[in-house]
Amino acid sequence: MCRTLARRIALLALAFCAAVSLVRPADAAQAAVTPGSVFVIPVAGAIGPATADFIVRGLSRAADDHAQLAILQLDTPGGLDTSMRQIIKAILASPVPVATYIAPGGARAASAGTYITYASHIAAMAPGTNLGAASPVQLGIGGQEAPKPGQTPAMPGEKPASGASAASDGAAPGALALDSQSTELRKQLHDAEAYIRGLAQLRGRNVEWAERAVREAVSLSAHDALDQKVVDFIARDIPDLMKQVDGRTYETSAGAKRLSTAHAPIVTLQPDWRSRFLAVITDPNVALILLMIGMYGLFFEFSNPGFVLPGVAGAISLLLGLFALQLLPVNYVGLSLIFLGLAFLIAEAFLPTFGTLGFGGIIAFVIGALMLIDTDLPGYGIPLPMIAAVVVFSVLFIFGVSGMVLRARRRPVVTGAEAIIGSVGVVLDDGLVAVGETDARTESSRDSLLHGEPERVGWARVHGERWRVSSTAPLAAGNAVRVTGRRGLTLTVVPAGDIPQPQSSRMGPG
Incomplete structure (x- = not known):
């Protein structure tokens, strides 16, 4: 679906460019x-x-x-x-x-x-x-x-020139x-x-x-x-x-x-x-913003492959920004410092540097923005308020992303084998059958018999799924159980206390 959407966007962009090229001003x-x-x-x-x-x-x-x-x-x-x-x-x-x-x-x-x-x-x-x-x-x-x-x-x-008086600096x-x-x-x-x-x-x-x-x-x-x-x-x-x-x-x-x-x-x-389009994108302030949008868009796309929109917007913005800069008198050391600063700010969201990369990225970005346009001509400089606004936005953006990443890491696991441990389920059998009374003996059941544990096996509903369970305590249908372990396709459970269950969840007479 994502590839189809990307193809549609690309076709629409090509159609728009073709239509514009045929229209005279x-x-x-x-x-x-x-x-x-x-x-x-x-x-x-x-x-x-x-x-x-x-x-x-x-x-x-x-x-x-x-x-x-x-x-x-x-x-x-x-x-x-x-x-x-x-x-x-x-x-x-x-x-x-x-x-x-x-x-x-x-x-x-x-x-x-x-x-x-x-x-x-x-x-x-x-x-x-x-x-x-x-x-x-x-x-x-x-x-x-x-x-x-x-x-x-x-x-x-x-x-x-002779006859000129000395200035204050000699x-x-x-x-x-x-x-x-x-x-x-x-x-x-x-x-x-x-x-x-x-x-x-x-x-x-x-x-x-x-x-x-x-x-x-x-x-x-x-x-x-x-x-x-x-x-x-x-x-x-x-x-x-x-x-x-x-x-x-x-x-x-x-x-x-x-x-x-x-x-x-x-x-x-x-x-x-x-002409109006060129006038807009060749403004140094706009070119700098396009570079930022391009970098962050590609960063989002690489972090979340298949999202498509950030990658498309980022690639277009980055190319437009680079096209604008090649028309302007650019200091390439300043441009390199801007990219380095953005890379440091992005890396701060993933590496435990405790702000070192983020602080270094801010310094590199500010110096690069000051050096970016290699001329003092009026109308072609990047004003300090603009640089400050971009830096503040970048810092808030990066540290906001970092905060979301840290909060996501602290969340409990909700999928996989680890997530099922500690879950509560409902017994489906009217009574668990002792291991010695059935032919369905697993390796775990035989291990329990060798250790003299009166283990019983049966079926229970856990996370909306039907699981084979084993318990050392007798349980009846409808009893709540808590999962304490997993051995292959069998869950080890213990009584968790009775909880009200819908009538439809019971199996057996009545």
Whole structure:
């Protein structure tokens, strides 16, 4: 039955996946898109795997539907380097001109958003917006920080800026000495600087400011960015931007494209189920919870084989959690500590360690959760309250299971040969027959005769079953007896005192 249920669940899951794969997102289900439309792809929040997937598929759809312009409406504090580079590759390979429009008012394009703006064919900002602060965030734990705003890292052979007064720690403000930089940080800075310089040269934008945005983490307002040729336009809204770029020609991977966007129809794309699903599971908090559910589900399944549901839910959750983590910048030492901590907590339920494994598991889990996400980017850390809540739940869960196991061990045996000793039964014969008066002599009966014991044998009902019994005391039908031993298929009984019995339990006359 369990196997049948598991097969049904698997078939339903496959049918659901097949049905979902055949359904196009709601925003893509339009019967037809007018050729020459302008596609708007709104992006808000940190740049991550879900955002990259949404933008890449949006640009691909703009090319398939022969749009003449794709606009990324951007508002981001930054994001992951791998996701940013995936987006930039899609922009550079797009046969449709791509405009990055930092909007609405109050929006920003910091860090990764600055690179995406520089990579786009058209860069525009709404009034009251800003961009910049493109320094790479230092990865790992215990490393040095990236340059702060106003600090210029010294290049090889350079000295700190002259005229700077000494800071409280003895270092010159406005400069980050080369000797104080780790090799990893220098590599990140030089790589990021070369990357944005190449994008600036490709699009003919301000190269010097791009380098400063990386080296000094500087930012610009919309009007300053336009004055310094960092962006091409300031537009109140998307229709205003479309009017300003109307009639201009831009080079794309498919050749030169002349825009005629003044009165072009606008198609706004929205994240579909796939993008929303990726956004949910790639949240580090959700990924950590999925790992826990997966571990505990498999633990229950292995402890109770054939229960099916914990195993199915645990396997799915564990695979989803691992899929999410491979899209994120994960510290594998932290991930190993999380698994080790969960293993210790589970082992605490079965081994008499008196809390040693449980305490060690808590410490390993907390340290692993703190180290799990290998970046300081906003929106990608696991907050301490979340870690504390998970630890408390795990401790209560494991020690609750341990308590149930201990209580189960203290319960008396209710099945098997041990359980029948001490049980009370009812004699079924009108009178037990002396062993010497019957031919049904067992080895135990002959042993009793050799020792001179006047043993009698007969039948009694014990645990609802008909048993052959022997006793040294005369008993009548209906008498209660207590089992004192078992020899093969014969029970040794002694009188337990008369107890009221139903009439149907008696055998014989009356």
